[in-house]
Amino acid sequence: MIASTGTWDRCRSPKRSPGCGTRLTKELFDKSLRRSPDGNRRRTVVSLQRAFESVLETPHAISRLDAVLWQQLTLAVTDPEHPWSVGTLITTDAGSPTGQPVPDGRMVVLRNVVTARRTLECHTDVRSGKVHQIQDCRHSPTPSDLPSRIAWLFYDPAAKIQLRLQGRAQVINDASADVAWKDTPLASRSSYLSIATPGTEVPSVLPPSTDDRIVSDEASERGRASFRIVRTVIDRSDWLYLRPQGHLRMATVYAGKSPLSRWLVP
Ligand SMILES: Cc1cc2nc3c(=O)[nH]c(=O)nc-3n(C[C@H](O)[C@H](O)[C@H](O)COP(=O)(O)O)c2cc1C
Numbered sequence: 001m002i003a004s005t006g007t008w009d010r011c012r013s014p015k016r017s018p019g020c021g022t023r024l025t026k027e028l029f030d031k032s033l034r035r036s037p038d039g040n041r042r043r044t045v046v047s048l049q050r051a052f053e054s055v056l057e058t059p060h061a062i063s064r065l066d067a068v069l070w071q072q073l074t075l076a077v078t079d080p081e082h083p084w085s086v087g088t089l090i091t092t093d094a095g096s097p098t099g100q101p102v103p104d105g106r107m108v109v110l111r112n113v114v115t116a117r118r119t120l121e122c123h124t125d126v127r128s129g130k131v132h133q134i135q136d137c138r139h140s141p142t143p144s145d146l147p148s149r150i151a152w153l154f155y156d157p158a159a160k161i162q163l164r165l166q167g168r169a170q171v172i173n174d175a176s177a178d179v180a181w182k183d184t185p186l187a188s189r190s191s192y193l194s195i196a197t198p199g200t201e202v203p204s205v206l207p208p209s210t211d212d213r214i215v216s217d218e219a220s221e222r223g224r225a226s227f228r229i230v231r232t233v234i235d236r237s238d239w240l241y242l243r244p245q246g247h248l249r250m251a252t253v254y255a256g257k258s259p260l261s262r263w264l265v266p
Contacts, residue, residue, distance in 0.1 A: 008109060008191055046082045048072060049159035052241060056248075066252045066259045069163065069239055070115040077113050083156035084163065085110055089122060089230070090151040091133040091169070104133060105153070111180070111229075118234040118254045120152060120165070123180060126173070126228045127197045134169045134230065150232055160242035167234040181227050190214070192223030240266060 051072055055064045076082040090105040108122035124130060134148050147168035154163040190213035202208045215222075234254060241248045247266035252259045 008107075008188075046072070046075060046079060047159065048083055048156045048161050052159075052161065056243075062250065062261050062263060065239065065250055066237070066261050069237065069252075070113070073110070073113045073120065074115060076110050083158065083161075084154040088153040089130065089232075090153065091130050092149065093129070093133050094136050095132070104129070106130065108230075118167070120167075120232050120234060122230050123184070124228055124230055125192055125194075125198050125226045126171070127199075127226060129199055130230070131171050131228060134171055147233070152232065152234075162240040164238040164240075165232075165234045166236045167232045169230055169232045172229040172231050177227060177229050178224075180229055181224050184227070186217055186220055189220040189223045192226040193220065238264075 051068055052065065055061050055068050058064065072082070073084060076084040079085060086107050086109055088105045089108045090103055092101045093104045094101045096102040108124070110120060111123050112121040113119065134150065136148075147170040150167060150169040152163075152165040152167075154165075155161070190210075193213040193215060194210070195212045196208070236254065237252045239250045239252070249264040249266035250261055251264050252261040
């Protein structure tokens with residue numbers, strides 16, 4: 001087979017499984033699904049509104065909402081139709097031409113979630129700007145291995161639910177990256193096959209060719225050299241639901257064993 005130039009799609013290996021940290025109860029899973037209105041295609045789509053409403057109707061919802069939040073993130077890893085399957089990863093560019101650290105965000109596919117460790121992962125090219133930003137701006141007074149601060153942003157326009165996460169990021173290239181690379185189908189591997197560094201300015205009026213990404217299975221192995229996991233460990237979240245009967249906002253801190261959630265004035 002030959003890799004197409006389709007790049008950041010949600011092509012998945014059939015072997016892929018969601019992060020092991022969350023067990024989705026069948027009840028909650030069913031509650032988050034609804035039938036698509038387009039009768040012909042009969043695909044099942046996730047309703048975030050339904051998932052969160054099912055908990056909001058119960059007493060002490062504040063102690064249960066965070067679990068739903070992580071269950072939905074876990075679902076988003078394996079369901080390309082999930083509204084949170086793609087999010088914005090925000091880093092800080094400490095080496096910007098302005099001389100000031102500037103925030104920088106971009107869309108990425110959510111590839112793995114492990115609730116027990118509060119980790120979210122995406123895949124990227126080691127030559128990309130975000131990797132340099134994560135590795136450059138450690139924001140630590142002393143040189144250390146402390147990962148840099150990052151944020152994630154997810155939004156579901158249908159449910160009008162926003163999720164902001166903050167934490168730390170590390171760029172991973174260990175055995176878990178080998179496994180993730182093996183699970184990356186040929187079409188997605190093309191994202192890592194460009195000969196020139198992604199983001200390089202092109203001195204031509206024509207857009208650059210992407211023919212270097214159309215390769216066979218075997219030749220796609222050269223992409224492994226550029227492939228990395230960005231692993232983020234989340235330490236706080238801010239969930240906002242523009243609920244028709246009144247907006248709701250909840251902040252959660254993940255410090256000890258149990259998350260600590262509080263209502264905020266929306
Ligand atoms: C829907 C969508 C999904 C994307 N997914 C990824 C991804 O999973 N990983 C990635 O590195 N870039 C992804 N990209 C491309 C990034 O948004 C970005 O353009 C690219 O990674 C370069 O960003 P950087 O220069 O800040 O590193 C995606 C773009 C779109 C529109």
